[in-house]
Amino acid sequence: MSDLRALTDRAAIRDVLADYCRALDRMDLAALAALFTRDCEVAFGPDPRLTARGRDDLERSMARMWRWRRTAHHLGQVRIWFDGPDHARAESYVLAWHETSDGRPAVLHGVYRDRLRRTDEGWRLSHRAMEMNAAEGAFHVPIPPVERALPPKGWCAPEGLDG
Amino acid sequence: MSDLRALTDRAAIRDVLADYCRALDRMDLAALAALFTRDCEVAFGPDPRLTARGRDDLERSMARMWRWRRTAHHLGQVRIWFDGPDHARAESYVLAWHETSDGRPAVLHGVYRDRLRRTDEGWRLSHRAMEMNAAEGAFHVPIPPVERALPPKGWCAPEGLDG
């Protein structure tokens, strides 16, 4: 793939990731589902209520987000790797801020792990999974954790650094 | 517009958006105002204290940000659309963290909605408006909300998902 083609594709893929968050925070679920391939597989975690297959199923499933009064999905860094000219993988950080129906914040520090495919409609998400670095407040959705290495035997915390 | 030109312009526009946040968090208001066109129109909301016309007026108006003890404006995803070779629209997520003079956090989960123009000085902001997905803590500035669709009739929240 030429450098220019790769850069253009990366920009197009980032746009898809951004449009997902935009549609989600507006609860425009038809626009959200249209960012996925027709045969998409989505699993934010193993719980069946967090999985969907195909656009219609995804649109129905994401209706669960109405249980939040408001949301704000801030994307951070995005990493993209190409597998041939028409397939890509992406990993993107998200700070997903939600508010419960009674006004409490529920924050997910997560990572989207995606596969994308070039289609006649442009780049589309064919697989989306999620992992989380952490959660805060009223966020208790069972999303699998990012794997974090344990300290070596005998490691001791430095003293006074946070004093 | 060629692909390469579009990519270079997108990068230049992103730099303008980043420089705005940098200048704001440093309260370098002359540098901030210089990122706008001379005839710029800025309206963070309908309140007259949130609007400005032209660089001098903007610089004066943004002095209100000194009421915060400290700020941190984190940009998230940025979407850019071109209207011809010298005009663009941009939409960018911002997590705007502020601290009140007595030490309380005040957080805005917002979206900048911009128009930009290519000038002799480079890309400059000609219009800036703002909407917000949500606010937290001591943030009470009257910024218009992002439009969020309501659930369809008869929608019920899934049970136990957040248990």
Added chain:
Amino acid sequence: MSDLRALTDRAAIRDVLADYCRALDRMDLAALAALFTRDCEVAFGPDPRLTARGRDDLERSMARMWRWRRTAHHLGQVRIWFDGPDHARAESYVLAWHETSDGRPAVLHGVYRDRLRRTDEGWRLSHRAMEMNAAEGAFHVPIPPVERALPPKGWCAPEGLDG
């Protein structure tokens, strides 16, 4: 430098910045250290426990991050400037969320200030320093503040804006 070369290099540098956060949140410290030049100099602040020279020293030093139960390093806007074809400076916003061992959030609103060099392994960080716009909760690491201008004499806060 050609426009295409600059864009490709910017993308490669952004990838290095993203990989740093990924490795840090996973505590894959060997992968983290490999993103730096062999003669790197890192100083998150003047405290000797926040400084390191060379990859091995950096890997040892960053083991301090195990004192946090979990972390999430969200990158925001990134600015990159080139100093010739093989050297660059970068400034990137980071919302660094940490959790203490007893479950309290500790948040840093920071800025990485980096120098990078093109090497046989690709772009690598040769210098990393840090400044902070603000900190929240249990975060008390002595990181130098971003310089923020003071209000002009006689400046008065607008009334009622946050009412």
